[in-house]
Amino acid sequence: MSAPGRIGNYEIVRRLSKGMTDVYLAIDTVENRKAALKLVKTGGDTVNQLVLEAEQRGAAIQKELKHLDPRVIEVYDFGHADGYFFVAMQFVEGRNLAEVLAAESAIDPYRAATIGLEICEQLAKFHSWQSAVVHGDIKPSNIHLGHNDTVRLLDFGIAKTLRADCAATVHNFGSPGYCSPERLTRSEVDQQSDLWAVGATIYEMLAGVPPYQAESTRKLESLIRSGRPPRALPASCPRGLRAIVSKALAPVPQKRYGSAREFQADLQAFLEHRPTQAELERRAAWSANHTLEAAREYLRRATRTVKRAHMHVKIGSAAAWFLAGMALWIGGSYAFQTLAANRSVPAAASPPDLMLPMLYVAAADRVLEAYQNSSDPSLRNFDWQKAEVCLERAVELGHADEATLGKLALSRGYAVLERLVGGRYSESGATEMRMRARDQFTNAALRLPRDPAPHLALARLYVYSLPDLNQAMTEFATAERLGAMPGRREIEEQGDAYRFRALREAAGRQWDEAEEDARSARSAYQRIPGFDQADAHLRELDSIHRPVVRKVRRAVRWR
The missing domain is CATH 1.25.40 (Serine Threonine Protein Phosphatase 5, Tetratricopeptide repeat)
Known part of the structure; x- marks a missing residue:
């Protein structure tokens, strides 16, 4: 869409972002202030009408949510002018998370957890409001990072309220890579849809890439619906945070966090170096193939084998298993050299589980x-x-x-x-x-x-x-x-x-x-x-x- 020079009271300065709708930096000539101006051309085909309806609903919801959390971008005004539906919003300096990840790839795990925590804090308020609000499009490009990493959720165009007698609502749009398996299957959004998307976003902050990638949208959706865990997070990611992401991206809702507050509490526990609920739970049926976990499994197998055989092993053998496991952790490789410990005469020594x-x-x-x-x-x-x-x-x-x-x-x-x-x-x-x-x-x-x-x-x-x-x-x-x-x-x-x-x-x-x-x-x-x-x-x-x-x-x- 080519940028008009002026819409109603707003003079267009430049385009800020392009997507399902375009957002421009504009000057409100009446209030003499900057504004982020979202524009949707009226008329057009059925898809454009659906977008128009979604944006009208989203603008009304966002305006109502401002009183729930000061981080919500303020909606100054919305309506129709000069052949467009417009939403005039508070303009905030900063970058969206997608731009940060494009520049930095993966980010520090504790910074990622802090950003995730702020998202969950806001979702907890939205989900528990009198008419529960689901955002419906949580992803890096819709997460604004202001000064000192203040987190604001952008683009409530897909957002919907849930009726008290209805646990989900139909969606027509969304970003497939951040859609939960059941959302892709049933085309419905609920609070779980938002939480799964937060898990996918935290994964991307840690790994530098989304949890699921494929050659086409159809293959991507099929991969997510399959229930397969994503690739392992980097070995540098702390164990507690890996457990949180694994729980958040579990293939069935029953194994995920039940609410944004539960998700928020586990992230808070991780940041405070306390045990997380995700770590305490045993989910043997679904576990990502971490390199560090593979190393630990080698160590556990070695210990069990030695105990069953009642063998006395040299300290050098214990060190061999330890160094092999550390090599897996530090190097990120499943291959390591076998150390020759059997050539020496057996002697009494502490078994590996003690060493x-x-x-x-x-x-x-x-x-x-x-x-x-x-x-x-x-x-x-x-x-x-x-x-x-x-x-x-x-x-x-x-x-x-x-x-x-x-x-x-x-x-x-x-x-x-x-x-x-x-x-x-x-x-x-x-x-x-x-x-x-x-x-x-x-x-x-x-x-x-x-x-x-x-x-x-x-x-x-x-x-x-x-x-x-x-x-x-x-x-x-x-x-x-x-x-x-x-x-x-x-x-x-x-x-x-x-x-x-x-x-x-x-x-x-x-x-x-x-x-x-x-x-x-x-x-x-x-x-x-x-x-x-x-x-x-x-x-x-x-x-x-x-x-x-x-x-x-x-x-x-x-x-």
Whole structure:
């Protein structure tokens, strides 16, 4: 459809999106504001009439939903003008999720879960409204991400209300790749249709591609109706989130989440590192073929075989099974070399089921020790997720002593901070993650009372994430009392703590305090010349000084 120059009170600026309907950026000449203007040409064939009816209904529903959730795009006006049906809506800067995925492919699992959580929060309100509303077209291109990843659902053109005496309604449109099996079979939409589409969208955020793909629409629909699970999610996807997606995409509604609130609760549990309902359920009849699960199955088979045969196996044999499983996890391959352990003379040793937890802990220890023995200030250069997964597996296998649980809490805290650095979150979401990291580090300090590592972690947190100079210096002092020797990274962190406070004090014209803190920061940076940003920070400190007061000489008038 060619863009008209003007519709009613709206001057068209440019097209924003093209699809079943076109959306334009326009200027409301009466209210003097920007608007997103959706246009449907009136008249035309039967299909166009169906689209027109859907958009009229969707505009009315969307206008009503604004009072339920502030994230709903506001509908300013809708009606007919100059041969078009128009819907004038609030214009919000940002990108839709499809554009984000096109640029970034897959996104961070915790960011994906947070986006999914916000979608479910909104759907829970819509589904429980007096006339239950189903969106009917949840997919990446209809999910708007604003500043700080604020999530808004777009395009209520397919949305319908359900009567109290009717559990579903007929649909005429929809995106096949995001339609549940029963929707494709019966051509009906209900709350389950929305939830399945959310599951498909989360899958796409994690994998970078939709869960089902085929050469044609007919083959795609047939594939979805077949009930076959989609391809495995990447091995980097946390186990809890994989379980959530598997449950959400189960082929029959009875095995999925019963409501948006249940879906939301499981995503919240995952983000808070609590067990999810999806993990607790046993669904042997339908499970995606994850690479990591394949590795674990090899380990379980090995353990069962050894137990049945009452064999004594060398430690090297246990290590062989462990390394083979880890190779499957890290490399994503089902092929691994067989290690020759039978050439040695059998000797008494611990069986694999006792050795594996120790090997998992050892793998995590290498990550923790690499960070502690390094001066690298970047958390992203260390595999915190690997440490977290290895320690979780050790605990699952019964190695749940205080030391292991403390290391697990420490790894989880660093993993949260790493995700916070690399992702985009709303201010409330970022604050929640900082508090979660603090709680994990505090837990680690309680479980590891003689280890300085949790206190160094808390000090870093109080420098960069929850700025509190006094608390940061207290944690540094505690770590040193427990035997820690500050390296260049920790010295820079101390300098940064004083510098941050000096800058805040200078902005508030507290010159005595600002100059004192600037001296402390300068003293720290001078101990590590050339390290990281120390030299640049020294130059920045030169700007912190009280303004020079110039005395004005009074002119003497001679008489």
